[in-house]
Amino acid sequence: MEKVIEVKNLYKLYRVGDSVVRALDGVNFELYKGEFCAIVGTSGSGKSTLLNMLAGLEKPTKGEVIISGVHIEGLNEDGLVKFRRDNVGFIFQSFHLIGTMNALENVALPLSFRGESKSTRLKKADKMLDLVNLKKHKKHMPNQMSGGQQQRVGVARALVVDPKIIFADEPTGNLDSHTSEEVMALMQRIVREQKKTLVMVTHDNHLAEYADRVFHIIDGKIVQIEDNRLKQVDNLPEEDKTGEKRKHNESDKPDGKRKSEEREGESK
Numbered sequence: 001m002e003k004v005i006e007v008k009n010l011y012k013l014y015r016v017g018d019s020v021v022r023a024l025d026g027v028n029f030e031l032y033k034g035e036f037c038a039i040v041g042t043s044g045s046g047k048s049t050l051l052n053m054l055a056g057l058e059k060p061t062k063g064e065v066i067i068s069g070v071h072i073e074g075l076n077e078d079g080l081v082k083f084r085r086d087n088v089g090f091i092f093q094s095f096h097l098i099g100t101m102n103a104l105e106n107v108a109l110p111l112s113f114r115g116e117s118k119s120t121r122l123k124k125a126d127k128m129l130d131l132v133n134l135k136k137h138k139k140h141m142p143n144q145m146s147g148g149q150q151q152r153v154g155v156a157r158a159l160v161v162d163p164k165i166i167f168a169d170e171p172t173g174n175l176d177s178h179t180s181e182e183v184m185a186l187m188q189r190i191v192r193e194q195k196k197t198l199v200m201v202t203h204d205n206h207l208a209e210y211a212d213r214v215f216h217i218i219d220g221k222i223v224q225i226e227d228n229r230l231k232q233v234d235n236l237p238e239e240d241k242t243g244e245k246r247k248h249n250e251s252d253k254p255d256g257k258r259k260s261e262e263r264e265g266e267s268k
């Protein structure tokens with residue numbers, strides 16, 4: 001598996017008056033091509049700070065962020081702009097669509113920063129809107145679309161430059177629960193089909209179930225990593241389950257193991 005993101009010993013400290021806030025307090029993990037990862041934690045736990053470090057929007061106090069072999073923390077502003085343009089798509093909580101442009105024009109916009117011809121831009125945008133099931137809404141302005149439709153335009157716009165990585169900070173924060181599930185299912189499908197790496201921040205444990213792995217963050221520390229792919233053994237026949245369970249225990253993270261042991265203890 002191709003390693004896309006590597007975070008080593010990452011710290012972000014903010015000085016506020018006389019005190020110091022440890023927004024990130026020694027974070028380590030690796031993410032691979034085709035992985036959908038959710039970062040889950042309560043308000044103030046450090047989720048957005050972590051995402052900002054990964055996207056190179058803020059400099060860490062200490063530590064390393066390596067993306068496709070490049071040290072992001074060492075790049076200057078020009079290098080970061082180029083890195084984001086070539087590698088990263090963003091999906092925002094409040095969609096950030098341009099109100100005076102229709103769906104097609106909004107999706108095509110990121111391509112104009114790459115000097116592609118208008119016909120190429122529109123052709124690519126058209127294909128992306130098909131992908132997110134908005135065939136009938138290409139000419140609609142943002143205010144003529146529902147929240148879920150607008151966010152699907154947002155997803156298409158993030159994907160149109162064919163980025164390696166997509167970052168999403170509370171992408172369904174402005175949507176009702178049913179629409180949120182639809183957008184999650186869409187993002188999950190696209191990450192799998194197109195082998196992207198998606199890092200999503202949310203405070204919602206239920207929505208995090210759509211991710212392959214869930215990183216739980218408390219006070220700037222990742223305290224547990226859950227692997228939802230291993231949980232899918234529940235759908236397998238009995239004989240397969242034993243094999244899968246054995247594999248699970250061998251490779252389990254210490255925190256995950258402790259949790260399952262606790263559960264076993266309770267049932268005795």
Ligand SMILES: Nc1ncnc2c1ncn2[C@@H]1O[C@H](COP(=O)(O)OP(=O)(O)OP(=O)(O)O)[C@@H](O)[C@H]1O
Nearest residue numbers: 014016021023042043044045046047048049050203
């Ligand atoms: N620019 C800053 N200056 C000082 N403290 C900051 C700054 N940015 C964030 N913090 C602090 O760092 C901690 C983590 O903030 P962060 O925004 O990452 O939380 P979050 O998990 O994204 O929360 P939310 O769910 O509310 O968006 C908080 O205690 C916050 O007050």
Ligand SMILES: [Mg+2]
Nearest residue numbers: 047048049169
């Ligand atoms: Mg936040």
